[in-house]
Amino acid sequence: MSDRMLRVLHAFAAIADLGEELAETSDFDEMVRSALHVVLGALGIRRGAVAEYERAAASLTFVAVRGMDEDFPRELWLKPCGHDESGGFAEVSEASWLEAQLQSRSEGWKFELVSPLLVRGELVGVIMLGGKAIDEPFSTEDAELVRALGRHIGIGLHNHRLLREVERRADENLRLYDELRGLYKDTVRAFAAAIDCKDKYTQGHSERVGKYSEIIAREMGWSDEEVEGISVAGYLHDIGKLVVDRNIINSPNRIDAKQSSELNRHPAAGYEILAPINHPYADIPLMARYHHERIDGRGYPCGLKGDEIPPGAKIVALADSFDAMTTDRPYRRRRSFDEVLEDFRHNAGKQFAPEVVAAFCRALLKEVRGERRPRHILRMLGKGYVEGEDMPAQLEGLIAELESDAYMTASQS
């Protein structure tokens, strides 16, 4: 076989080796080091380096270096490339400019061949090689082989750059998404404050219902996303009150039947307001619509029964009623906690879903026992409201009753 034929075969083998290295290694630096190793081995060279080119900074970052002194730079800042007539960079001249910049320094580093790495005309890096071990000058074929191998390495650099760009954009998207979520939550809080502003007797009601709903859902094992959703639903459940006459909402006395039916429009109105919004959590409009439904079908606006009522609406309904019972109104003082527990016992399976009442009592019991902190429920109720040594036993008794078969069956009928 002729020398020329042997060299061609050798070149093919080197290209095949390089292809294998590039495909097998997922670590970028390792991949470039292996690629340089193949090039040096194919041509019998002891020293060399591969650098990545950053156009914006006019810099070279050396990714792989072999056979150089310790003080060989890791990064190289170049003189900015000259502009062409159109004001932009001419691709070919950029490569030549890089070559010229490096040639002037190559002597000190003893590099004999500088080959820019181009991908579709774009300069992505450079490979620099020292002289051959057998002290022969580089032939035209050697230079061709370096160019062929360089194309593979260039594609590796280019792909790495694309990957970094994708990662950067993904990070940016994540940041924007977080900002958007923050904005959504702030808007929800602002709306809750607007709802509560309209009703001068129930300050902070929406916020407390949001918090109670969140606690119950968490106790029932809902996912983080679902818990966030129900918290929003709690905040916004009374948004329909924005369309109800302020005098009815703020009446210091019990309202008459006509006023009552006007007030009872608020769940449906709330649904109308919330439905067109593309919420990050599903079912928020439905939770507002059905938060006055009852398990026994005697609620409004639709008279839904048992499991016809969405689970979230059952939770918001209990949170809403609990806050109404435990806060003062102009025509009545709030109930004692014993009375509230009695109401739970009496109305579980009628007004409330027993599993929801049981979850709420479990969360409260954990706070009473100091097993759950911060004690959100106790803090919202104020000091001294839930007290008595027998309170844990009372709650335990009620939970056991509520979790018994009789109650659970009632809630599904």
Ligand SMILES: [Fe+2]
């Ligand atoms: Fe309501």
